[in-house]
Amino acid sequence: MEERPLRRDAERNRQLLLRTALALMARDGLGVSYEKIAHEAGTGTGTVYRRFPERTDLVDALFTEHVDAVVGLAERASRAEDAWEGLTWFLTRQFELEADNRGLGELLRSGNQASHLVVRGRARITPLVAGLVDRAVSAGQLPAGVVPGDLVAVHLMVGAVMDAAREVDPTLWRRSLTVALAGLRHAELPGTPPDEHVIDRLYGVPPAQPDQEVVHRDTAE
Amino acid sequence: MEERPLRRDAERNRQLLLRTALALMARDGLGVSYEKIAHEAGTGTGTVYRRFPERTDLVDALFTEHVDAVVGLAERASRAEDAWEGLTWFLTRQFELEADNRGLGELLRSGNQASHLVVRGRARITPLVAGLVDRAVSAGQLPAGVVPGDLVAVHLMVGAVMDAAREVDPTLWRRSLTVALAGLRHAELPGTPPDEHVIDRLYGVPPAQPDQEVVHRDTAE
DNA sequence: TCAGAAGTGGAATCTCATTTCAACTTGAGA
DNA sequence: TCTCAAGTTGAAATGAGATTCCACTTCTGA
Numbered sequence: 402m403e404e405r406p407l408r409r410d411a412e413r414n415r416q417l418l419l420r421t422a423l424a425l426m427a428r429d430g431l432g433v434s435y436e437k438i439a440h441e442a443g444t445g446t447g448t449v450y451r452r453f454p455e456r457t458d459l460v461d462a463l464f465t466e467h468v469d470a471v472v473g474l475a476e477r478a479s480r481a482e483d484a485w486e487g488l489t490w491f492l493t494r495q496f497e498l499e500a501d502n503r504g505l506g507e508l509l510r511s512g513n514q515a516s517h518l519v520v521r522g523r524a525r526i527t528p529l530v531a532g533l534v535d536r537a538v539s540a541g542q543l544p545a546g547v548v549p550g551d552l553v554a555v556h557l558m559v560g561a562v563m564d565a566a567r568e569v570d571p572t573l574w575r576r577s578l579t580v581a582l583a584g585l586r587h588a589e590l591p592g593t594p595p596d597e598h599v600i601d602r603l604y605g606v607p608p609a610q611p612d613q614e615v616v617h618r619d620t621a622e
Numbered sequence: 623m624e625e626r627p628l629r630r631d632a633e634r635n636r637q638l639l640l641r642t643a644l645a646l647m648a649r650d651g652l653g654v655s656y657e658k659i660a661h662e663a664g665t666g667t668g669t670v671y672r673r674f675p676e677r678t679d680l681v682d683a684l685f686t687e688h689v690d691a692v693v694g695l696a697e698r699a700s701r702a703e704d705a706w707e708g709l710t711w712f713l714t715r716q717f718e719l720e721a722d723n724r725g726l727g728e729l730l731r732s733g734n735q736a737s738h739l740v741v742r743g744r745a746r747i748t749p750l751v752a753g754l755v756d757r758a759v760s761a762g763q764l765p766a767g768v769v770p771g772d773l774v775a776v777h778l779m780v781g782a783v784m785d786a787a788r789e790v791d792p793t794l795w796r797r798s799l800t801v802a803l804a805g806l807r808h809a810e811l812p813g814t815p816p817d818e819h820v821i822d823r824l825y826g827v828p829p830a831q832p833d834q835e836v837v838h839r840d841t842a843e
Numbered sequence: 844t845c846a847g848a849a850g851t852g853g854a855a856t857c858t859c860a861t862t863t864c865a866a867c868t869t870g871a872g873a
Numbered sequence: 874t875c876t877c878a879a880g881t882t883g884a885a886a887t888g889a890g891a892t893t894c895c896a897c898t899t900c901t902g903a
Contacts, residue, residue: 445852554783561782569823584805602790666882
């Protein structure tokens with residue numbers, strides 16, 4: 402379990418790769434090719450693979466603190482006296498981070514690259530948001546019938562506008578967020594409320610298959 | 623311009639391919655591989671390419687009537703006495719079609735595969751929707767400041783939920799549509815209203831580059 | 844300073860969908 | 874019926890990113 406430190410030059414390269422990859426992923430999303438990262442960093446592709454054999458390794462290394470920051474936002478928001486204010490504040494701050502970093506948006510909103518990082522992050526955020534929603538409903542700030550899953554839908558909705566508008570109008574999402582939040586307060590919601598089970602699926606997490614044996618990827622050298 | 627009719631067996635194959643491709647694209651989106659289409663139809667891949675050298679050829683052949691149907695909805699909606707009712711009716715019907723046909727949703731909401739078909743379709747729909755929005759604003763059904771582009775944003779927002787929820791809850795989009803529409807009516811919209819120029823870009827149409835010479839693909843045999 | 848462990852570069856290989864093509868059918872019309 | 878243009882097929886070429894591999898370079902610490 403104990404890892405010996407990298408050789409000094411290797412560590413330097415690692416940092417360089419991380420910086421480069423973060424910049425690229427922030428601008429172009431999580432999908433940037435290893436080739437482009439390597440080229441941009443001035444290393445060979447092999448170096449990227451040696452350091453980050455799976456894309457998840459790279460994404461985890463890059464985004465752990467970002468995800469933690471979002472968790473922090475949720476925690477802080479959940480301590481707000483006014484639940485509705487906390488909720489809108491949290492969403493706004495979260496979207497601001499996503500607006501500044503396309504990769505982070507992809508990470509938070511889609512199941513691709515879903516590593517333990519995001520799964521655990523969401524596992525911490527979801528109940529906090531749920532708490533705020535419940536409090537807001539109790540306080541009459543949201544109509545009864547609004548459930549936490551509705552906020553996940555809002556996440557996706559606003560995210561879609563953000564992604565589409567990134568290049569034309571990087572702040573258009575604020576308009577859509579306003580729309581969505583006002584809608585939650587004023588709409589009479591039809592249909593079945595999306596339950597917790599639905600939340601993961603909305604985020605693109607594949608359905609659990611309890612029957613199927615889990616295949617463990619062999620990590621040992 | 624006059625085309626001789628296809629040989630009978632070829633025409634049969636063409637129809638078979640169209641039926642197969644439509645079914646696949648309705649279920650899996652516009653991206654289905656030619657290989658899968660061919661396999662499913664029981665033909666060789668070459669046959670698909672002979673008939674539809676570009677994916678656009680296939681998409682156009684398949685979706686022209688669908689797009690026309692949506693245009694028809696917009697026309698009908700724009701004749702509604704009550705502008706707001708017309709607007710909500712149009713959106714609801716449009717989303718119902720998109721819900722039944724994933725490919726159609728992709729076509730209407732994204733610039734990929736954007737052929738003259740979609741471009742012209744949107745060129746007809748947009749002013750009709752714009753007219754409804756303007757009327758609704760005049761009638762006080764929507765707050766001043768709401769612009770047609772906001773409805774495009776709603777299209778993307780609800781579409782995102784539809785796509786994400788397709789497999790868990792195929793009707794969840796109705797909830798989101800309700801939220802978005804209620805939001806439009808009750809929100810005080812911040813920021814710069816998205817103008818017409820933005821609309822195409824929201825749909826993923828690349829910016830026009832007046833300076834750059836347009837490359838015409840040679841269609842002649 | 845030097846041996847050898849660690850690290851690197853980037854060509855070679857793999858993968859997988861897209862696209863082409865030449866040998867092989869088949870339908871239309873004389 | 875017979876001919877051949879039209880049509881079909883599926884294997885092979887292409888393309889582009891992902892991944893591996895090994896000869897070569899660079900550190901580290903004895």
